[in-house]
Amino acid sequence: MAVAPRNPKLDPADEALADGILADEQGAQDALTQRLRPMLERLCARLADPDDADDLVALVLYQILQAEERLMSAWDRRSPLDVYLAVASARSCVEEHRRFQIIRAVGVDTPRPEADTDHPCEADLARWLSSCADPAVAAHAERCRRCARRVALARCALGEEYTEPSGRRRTKGGKAMSLLDDLARGVKSVADSASSEMSLYTLRGQLRESE
Numbered sequence: 001m002a003v004a005p006r007n008p009k010l011d012p013a014d015e016a017l018a019d020g021i022l023a024d025e026q027g028a029q030d031a032l033t034q035r036l037r038p039m040l041e042r043l044c045a046r047l048a049d050p051d052d053a054d055d056l057v058a059l060v061l062y063q064i065l066q067a068e069e070r071l072m073s074a075w076d077r078r079s080p081l082d083v084y085l086a087v088a089s090a091r092s093c094v095e096e097h098r099r100f101q102i103i104r105a106v107g108v109d110t111p112r113p114e115a116d117t118d119h120p121c122e123a124d125l126a127r128w129l130s131s132c133a134d135p136a137v138a139a140h141a142e143r144c145r146r147c148a149r150r151v152a153l154a155r156c157a158l159g160e161e162y163t164e165p166s167g168r169r170r171t172k173g174g175k176a177m178s179l180l181d182d183l184a185r186g187v188k189s190v191a192d193s194a195s196s197e198m199s200l201y202t203l204r205g206q207l208r209e210s211e
Helices: 012-022 028-047 050-066 068-074 081-106 122-129 135-143 145-157 179-192 196-210
Strands: none
Touching: 012 028, 012 068, 012 081, 028 050, 028 081, 028 145, 050 068, 050 081, 081 122, 081 145, 122 135, 122 145, 135 145
């Protein structure tokens, strides 16, 4: 796989870890796990109920490690590795937590979402968080609530205080529609619909839009 351009100011430890993962060196995955686990614990404590947080950490860590080569190949080395890992962790935690909610609501698992090409990728958001983003990416991220939330969660993963992004979700009748509102409507649609599968995908869409 192609490797992104190198930053002359890159931390040698970051570069060694990424290259170790790409070369499948012994101990590299353990080092990556040590980097990721504290980030995931902060994120999952923020997103999930205490009873679910440990399970969510384990699940997201597993998913990230399964894709570690792709993850490191996509890292744009103009941004610090920890910033990139924090953004990637935030996205994975949000997606897996959403699946937790759907499973709990309707008792059925759902496929993991495909790459969302309508929004900047993890590497793009990491560059934005590192103040070296392309102008087009910065312009999108500054007006997109979903991207702003992922960046806020990435800051949380790095140990900063979480600040909810400004702006409100779509409204109906003047009232902001929260994730729980969407979930409740989706569960009702499962009960009312003759096609549970159709309702389940409707619920997935509602949860994704409400992020």
